[in-house]
Amino acid sequence: MKQQPLISKSALAQRFREVINPAFVIEDSETQKPYECDGLSVYTEMPLLVVLPDTVAQVQEVMRICHHYQVPVIARGAGTGLCAGAMPSPDAVVLSLARFNRILEIDPRSRTARVQPGVRNLAISEAASEQGLYYGPDPSSQIACTIGGNVAENSGGVHCLKYGLTVHNILELEMITVEGERVVVGSQGLDSAGYDLMALMTGSEGLLGVVTEVRVRLLPTPEVAQVVMVAFDSVQKAGDAVGGIIAEGIIPAGLEMMDGYAIQAAEAFAKAGYPVEAEALLLCEVDGTREEVEEHLARVESLFVELGAIATRVSHNEEERALLWKGRKSAFPAVGRLSPDYYCMDGTIPRGQLTHVLTEMQKLSDHYGLRVANVFHAGDGNLHPLILFDANVPGELEKTEEFGARILELCVEVGGCITGEHGVGVEKIRQMHSQFNDQELSLFHAIKHAFDPRGSLNPGKGIPVLKRCQEYRSLDHIDEPSTAGGTH
């Protein structure tokens, strides 16, 4: 059952002003406007209040106040997320970590950095570069997104094939519980005693606690990185080639794929020299020492030719490499020019299913009469189909959402997963039923209950109400939202 807040909005704002600089307690709707959505801007809501504390003690106070008055809390990083995981709610306080933007320590001997959650992903690598180190996961929003948001969504990026997701690149988290208690999870070592609460927190979308400090692992900057662009006359051949390279025992730093639509759009936009007649393009990056990269690139290139490539091109310097990546990196906005609107999906499939899934997706595209451009992290099977649509055509948004849902269900059918790196949030909460049965969802609810018994943290995101409870509710005509964070 939903908690009723025990305090008025203005009284709550007053309570916050007693513990936070009043300039950072945002009550008026105009100043609140930038917080109405995250990067998935089709979902918008206004918050009750927005607060921007800047010390751990202040975060604890905010949590204690909200707990005391039964007010839900939605933690927020840079708001670049793509699943509406940080979407506000009119009855909840948005707790922005934007002012937690200090890099506290970079230790080259332990190859770690201790940073506040509001530090931008790329800022960590920039600060560590003097020491020849960098932070591995590189979501495409890395200029803007924050490490706290990365932890919340377990973000990936082009290089996670070789270097792993966020969870593989962090060691320790300081977090504040729903009651305002400070706890530390994980450890400075590889292992930690007790249950792996650090991994549990990572990807938990703000449903279990508020992260106030992150100790990340740093990696040595590779001596050199080079990319080979490989063109194919069919997506099937490209899909098969991805599996072929991986099976060969090479772990590329990145292995990206684009289909015909995406190639044409990216080339028109970025002039990267992509072959526009190709049906599929792979970008395969190899990094390491100069010798290793040369050897691997030669092997990769000849293997791609064996596997049916119609053209290959290797970058010979940083400029050429940057140009080849420019096309890929601008593919989303470039595809945007093909169509008034597009919807970027995110799902994962076993690599061996690439060809099958691409074929099925084409059938769905025909069925719905909506074009789809495919841009994805092929090496780790993380798809990002972009559905092209026109929101001004009545019914087309709904058709797009249905098409998107079918793509996610297709991912599950072939043994994959409804998310690759964007998370579940509000966007995919219904597809959680395709992925998990009620038994599995019950475990999620039990975990949620262990951390947040009243369901006050980011309600309505991540974990859906059990099917049997939905049915029960609909039988009884109980009027409740279709999603719930904490109770079932």
Next chain:
Amino acid sequence: MKQQPLISKSALAQRFREVINPAFVIEDSETQKPYECDGLSVYTEMPLLVVLPDTVAQVQEVMRICHHYQVPVIARGAGTGLCAGAMPSPDAVVLSLARFNRILEIDPRSRTARVQPGVRNLAISEAASEQGLYYGPDPSSQIACTIGGNVAENSGGVHCLKYGLTVHNILELEMITVEGERVVVGSQGLDSAGYDLMALMTGSEGLLGVVTEVRVRLLPTPEVAQVVMVAFDSVQKAGDAVGGIIAEGIIPAGLEMMDGYAIQAAEAFAKAGYPVEAEALLLCEVDGTREEVEEHLARVESLFVELGAIATRVSHNEEERALLWKGRKSAFPAVGRLSPDYYCMDGTIPRGQLTHVLTEMQKLSDHYGLRVANVFHAGDGNLHPLILFDANVPGELEKTEEFGARILELCVEVGGCITGEHGVGVEKIRQMHSQFNDQELSLFHAIKHAFDPRGSLNPGKGIPVLKRCQEYRSLDHIDEPSTAGGTH
């Protein structure tokens, strides 16, 4: 409060015989004898019954029966664990997964293997070797230990510095809950939706469920591996050199350290050509392509000399490499020859604290009048001090245990952790209070309660009773064991 079983031993055995081949329901104490302890043989107890199911359906039945009659269950792999995590209890059923020993699938395209939990760690690599693949984590017991036990303890090994612990090398688990339900956690992709229950299960020491299938990641076998042996005239210099190498941006496949005692013992035993006059020895393995290894080795060797090495020796072929490792691998039994008994500790410290911790450990050694030999995974700060003692000298075992506890507390004091790869089990349950405060332990209890509300799975291991509850109990003179799995 402790649950009372609702069935007699013989009636329970009879119930099991209805679902499992009766030859695999062990009731008599003589046949039960091999199950009385795990690898930490100072802790022994007899089980109530031992069962060895060999299908998932049978495991589900065992769990349902035990749940129904309120009988605790202790899952067991090969019993090679070193923290008494699989120690039986006279009121609990030991569920051995020894017959779950089939490799179900090796898929080179997705670079994964699907295996049953009773498969030996090394057997996976042997089976995958035809495809040029292997399984990364390599605990020193890898000939005997099983992947199910590795998951339970989140096992590491010599190569986890570069390739990670068990949790970094598995993708998906099938598990049976305490109620006998089958659930799948994790996914075939890098990411999975919902909370990271796969990571939560890994290292949970059988307290949350019984694993019946594991999907592991496989790595491409490196083209070549070479090791350099480096001698120092002080442990301090060796400790500093470890940090120096890591800071240089090289990730060795393994970086092991031995002190004077360990060197002498290992050399007397294995004749590996170790310089017995050295105070500390590092073994640094580099793997990759031939070119990469040559380049890295040269850099590593000259860096070690700069950092004060008094001698270095590089392996030039597989034979020499095997010989250099032979000393390290036989160090435990070799040290055993220096003393009637030894106790192998396991803790982790931040790499930068190596020198400080070694100095403090020497002071403790003097204080307790007990010699300590140090053999450890230096690269990831995982210490394995071996305390030498004589169990026949009255009081010496107790003094050893106290010394060991002090070492673990020292690890915590410098920002480290009371386990590196052996787990907590019974052995370190009291030190959990040094590592975690009651708030943090409360979260662990809440997690336990989410999976196993009655505390029926591996009771008395892993997570201690809260301090405030212990005090409460001692006030009320309530007679309960000092450790508890599920209730507090």
